[in-house]
Amino acid sequence: MAYPMIEIDNISKEYRLGAIGGTTLTAELQTKIAKLRGKEDPNSKIGARQHEKNERFLALDGVSFTVQPGEAVGIIGHNGAGKSTLLKLISRVTAPSSGEIRLRGRVASMLEVGTGFHPELTGRENVYMNGAILGMTKAEIDRKFDQIVEFAEMEKFIDTPVKRYSSGMYVKLAFSVAAHLDSEIMIMDEVLAVGDAKFQSKCLSKMSDEAHNSGKTILYVSHNMGTIQRLCDRCIVLDHGKLIFDGNVDEAIGLYLRHGGGEGNCVDMSAFERNQWVTKSIQMTQMNLVGKNNCVYLQDSDLIFDLFWKTSADAVIRDLVLRCTFYHQSGAVAAFTTVGLGNSGPNEEHYNQVIISLSGIVPGSYYLTFDMNEVNADGSDVWNDSCEQVTTISIEKNQQQKAEVHSDHSSMIPWKHSVYGSVRLYSSIIKERREKI
């Protein structure tokens, strides 16, 4: 058994809240002198209690895991969960407060696109610069230079100062340098977000190739679940500095999505954040899943929910439509339906019970978005209200149903959402002929 490539052993990182570094030398001296003379600190806020001044914040709290060579590990979590702090510690930008990290390889970290790119220098000069910052020697870069430029598709612009580059070109070149490093560990923080879809896909293939064929170890942070699913074989979920899950990618993503946005079978939507373009003539206030105390549905069952909404003082609503969009956890739209809600006047409170048949949607985790639209005679629509990620439902395989159709093995193939989508069309044979030839 080979040694693990990365061993993270009970790592914590603590930050002091409040005035970090913002003090001046004189203020610090005043504080010290006051302490020596046993007087009150002239710089503490009046009424501030002592422990508040030294309030501490654990960005990472006792995180441990190991990564084997050749593994591609995704790290997900909501903003402030500690993902970036973790990557910063591994790439040695800052030191942990306690714990230990053991790395058995050189680290190429891309916490930011084009670190050290100088706008005045040409692409060529910056490739050398960036490569050297990431730890390559000049000879190594010489050897890889053509590959780097070719991968970035930048042959034409390599002698142009990078300040004339578009942001996409910038990313391409920067990523290309990092991807061609002779390092054993590659750390990526949300860097692919800027490139176009084609280049993103090329990068993912490159990284996945490096991991699976060249044995590089990859740590990848992203909010884009699709790329996580494509690249990673394993996924870690962080929440408030703690590691809450380590394992299967799909399960991790499901957990992550349930932790954010709406959750549960009774959702108060009045507090949801609305987009700017919403007219606010309608406000959805409450959504209750009917007959459920969890959010698990069997395949081909019905989703029934109560929807409460009210109209504003100046609203005159004609031909209102509720649009329900189901998103798969990877972020791809899975299914869509509309419900007509008719007309309504100002200052009204409404209640509707809605039933949606889930037949055809394959098992998985889905989150729902509700929009209220008025549809004009000319087909254009007005956005009256909109709530994203109202709740997440999980659709599970109906074991009974499977037993009934046990002769049909075609329904047994494992469903790949990224390839097949989220709807399984019903199909069966209605005519059949069999002849000997």
Next chain:
Amino acid sequence: MDENRYLTIIKPRSGWFDLNLRELVRYKDLIFLFVKRNFVSMYKQTILGPAWAVIQPLLTTVVFSLVFGSIAGLAADGVPSFIFYLTANVIWAYFSSCLTTTSNTFIANSSILGKVYFPRLVMPISTVLSKLIDFAIQYAFMVIFVIYFWLTDSGVHPNWFILMTPVLLLQLAMLSLGVGVIISAATTKYRDLRMLVSFGVQLWMYGTPVAYDMFSIAGFAPGGKYYGIIMCNPVTPIVNMFRYAYLGIGSIDWFYYGISWIVTLVVLFLGIVLFSRVEKTFMDTV
């Protein structure tokens, strides 16, 4: 294969001195690329390009010659006041530009340093080296004038001490690196020092015989009341020796030159210790 070839252990900050010189050597290419970057980016899109390096000490020298030489009438020890001020200005410019730039290392580069690891000392070292290019241009300019005044027999007597030039430069580089690095380590927490640097360097210049000739001022000349004090400034013996080498004026005091070296080494050592203590976690406070 050796599994632990690249073993790195990342631990909380500990100890006073964990400087990794081997690693610094591994990053030597980066040092040279930084030097190149600093130089190229400085003069890109300027019409005069590196000629700007000459203009600054030239103008200072002209101002000094006018104000101190002509108006205040300070003597220049028998040599034309222009060349007298120029020699000291060229060497002082190297020291002061190194000092001000290295003292700003962490703050000016926090965007790079916050995103990627490399030995932090790479930054100040490359600064000191890239200022050497500016110095070389100014130095060439100065040498032309020294030769001109020497040929026209204006009391300028270059001598074998010219061979000491690299040693003097090395010492200045070490001293400015040491002082700059101490200040940069302190500025990660106390921004006040940054204000101090710009006028501190000004004051330091007046404490060094750049704009005047210490040998023609009674109190400062050897045997004078303040001679010991002004010679304790580690830059003074360096400037004196530089002037002696190219102009043949003043004198060399080996005792104080030795002290200057001791101060340089102590400051450099202290600077590096402080720097290595701060470099691991400065990103949290900068």
